[in-house]
Amino acid sequence: MLDTVIRGSLTILPTGAVPADVGIGAGRIQAIGAPGELEASNVVDAAQHVLLPGAIDPHVHLNTRFGEWVTRDDFYTGTVPAAFGGTTTIIDFAIPLPGETARSAFERCQKEARDGAVVDYALHGCITREAFSESLAELPELRARGMRSVKVFSAYRSTIGLSFEQIEQVLRRAADMDLLVLVHAETDEMIEAGIAKEVAAGRLGPRGHAASRSAAAEQDAIRKVAGLAAKAGAKVLFVHVSSAEGAEAVRQARLDGQSVQAETCVQYLFLDDEVYDRADGQLWICSPPIRSRSHQQALWSALDDGTFDLISTDHNCFDSRQKALHRDDFRRVPNGIPGVELRMPVLFGAIQTGRLTWESLARLTAEAPARSFRLWPRKGCIAVGSDADLVLVDPTAPTDLSSSHMATDYSPFTLLPGNGHVVQTWLRGSRLVDRDRFVGERGVGEWVHGERSEVP
Numbered sequence: 164m165l166d167t168v169i170r171g172s173l174t175i176l177p178t179g180a181v182p183a184d185v186g187i188g189a190g191r192i193q194a195i196g197a198p199g200e201l202e203a204s205n206v207v208d209a210a211q212h213v214l215l216p217g218a219i220d221p222h223v224h225l226n227t228r229f230g231e232w233v234t235r236d237d238f239y240t241g242t243v244p245a246a247f248g249g250t251t252t253i254i255d256f257a258i259p260l261p262g263e264t265a266r267s268a269f270e271r272c273q274k275e276a277r278d279g280a281v282v283d284y285a286l287h288g289c290i291t292r293e294a295f296s297e298s299l300a301e302l303p304e305l306r307a308r309g310m311r312s313v314k315v316f317s318a319y320r321s322t323i324g325l326s327f328e329q330i331e332q333v334l335r336r337a338a339d340m341d342l343l344v345l346v347h348a349e350t351d352e353m354i355e356a357g358i359a360k361e362v363a364a365g366r367l368g369p370r371g372h373a374a375s376r377s378a379a380a381e382q383d384a385i386r387k388v389a390g391l392a393a394k395a396g397a398k399v400l401f402v403h404v405s406s407a408e409g410a411e412a413v414r415q416a417r418l419d420g421q422s423v424q425a426e427t428c429v430q431y432l433f434l435d436d437e438v439y440d441r442a443d444g445q446l447w448i449c450s451p452p453i454r455s456r457s458h459q460q461a462l463w464s465a466l467d468d469g470t471f472d473l474i475s476t477d478h479n480c481f482d483s484r485q486k487a488l489h490r491d492d493f494r495r496v497p498n499g500i501p502g503v504e505l506r507m508p509v510l511f512g513a514i515q516t517g518r519l520t521w522e523s524l525a526r527l528t529a530e531a532p533a534r535s536f537r538l539w540p541r542k543g544c545i546a547v548g549s550d551a552d553l554v555l556v557d558p559t560a561p562t563d564l565s566s567s568h569m570a571t572d573y574s575p576f577t578l579l580p581g582n583g584h585v586v587q588t589w590l591r592g593s594r595l596v597d598r599d600r601f602v603g604e605r606g607v608g609e610w611v612h613g614e615r616s617e618v619p
């Protein structure tokens with residue numbers, strides 16, 4: 164009944180790390196035994212290796228248009244790198260294009276994903292400024308089609324962002340439908356005032372971008388939306404929290420008894436704002452911006468005390484030409500950085516330095532997103548009955564963080580040490596990556612409906 168046994172790895176189970184055999188059959192984990200206990204025709208000798216649950220990246224933007232810019236990758240060229248980096252499920256954002264509603268954007272993205280994705284996938288619906296009322300009215304139908312989360316932006320009011328009054332309406336509808344609301348939390352008026360100040364002072368380079376988007380703007384939006392969510396009885400998840408003040412606002416909301424979750428991203432934990440002093444500082448322009456070392460320390464503390472639930476990427480795959488075209492005016496540089504492949508290898512470095520353990524890594528990149536987005540325990544854990552989404556890591560082998568398979572020509576993480584290497588990635592019992600070779604097929608990724616699936 165077993166097709167394959169992965170033998171003798173340090174296996175990261177929900178209950179802790181143990182040397183074990185993992186038996187796979189029919190795409191699922193069928194058995195977990197002591198090293199040497201399980202037999203199958205195909206045995207992978209995994210001694211000296213670590214076996215993690217396939218990582219979930221719930222914050223990626225593939226083939227996405229932001230104003231005049233379109234990201235360089237699609238559901239194929241974006242998910243092959245995900246597999247190289249040990250990510251076996253992604254959740255993308257169906258952001259309506261001009262003329263679209265939440266539903267038509269969702270249908271477009273679902274089709275693109277079906278045709279291209281090599282890892283499993285889901286979509287967050289998005290309610291944006293245009294067609295706001297129509298999109299809001301479409302939420303029940305989208306929920307019936309398996310959507311479990313909806314995203315709103317309090318920033319970018321001139322394009323896709325919503326007012327706090329509109330966000331309150333979304334929260335009320337979402338609470339009625341048991342939808343999780345993801346929030347890009349930066350108060351737009353404060354950001355616009357920050358931009359105006361930098362422009363007036365002639366600071367139009369990457370430093371101006373960082374200075375224009377204050378931690379106070381993040382804190383203000385988190386406080387406001389957390390308050391609105393409490394009144395509405397809605398569940399919220401603040402995405403890409405980047406600052407000490409933002410983390411503190413999340414912590415306070417939790418202390419007040421509110422149902423609040425929070426994500427930070429790998430760039431905010433490992434990079435600091437000195438990147439904006441480089442000649443090519445535009446490569447790191449993202450919103451919120453990468454902040455100072457003291458913020459970085461506060462984010463690690465927020466991970467340690469459980470304020471943050473997840474570490475994602477906010478993957479936006481622009482290339483250096485796109486980033487450089489308007490480098491002298493930060494307002495015109497496309498926002499966002501690529502990371503879907505490098506998140507896990509960067510995080511392996513934190514195990515070497517003792518900031519994370521294999522168990523906490525599995526919790527932050529697999530278990531927590533699976534629980535938040537209702538994929539647990541089908542996804543996000545190594546357990547009998549779960550999908551055999553598995554990542555075999557050689558903890559002693561290096562990963563070159565200056566290059567990747569992503570559809571771009573630069574790496575934001577180029578200066579970091581890469582300790583630990585993804586050797587094999589398995590999706591539902593089939594190998595996607597085997598020793599630096601992609602061995603999967605276009606379109607093998609499946610829509611994960613977001614239904615709670617019980618381990619049989």
Ligand code: URP
Nearest residue numbers: 347449450477479498499
């Ligand atoms: O800079 C970023 N993060 N751009 C992508 C859109 C978003 O805000 O998530």
Ligand code: ZN
Nearest residue numbers: 347402403450
């Ligand atoms: Zn955002």
Ligand code: ZN
Nearest residue numbers: 222224477478
């Ligand atoms: Zn994003």
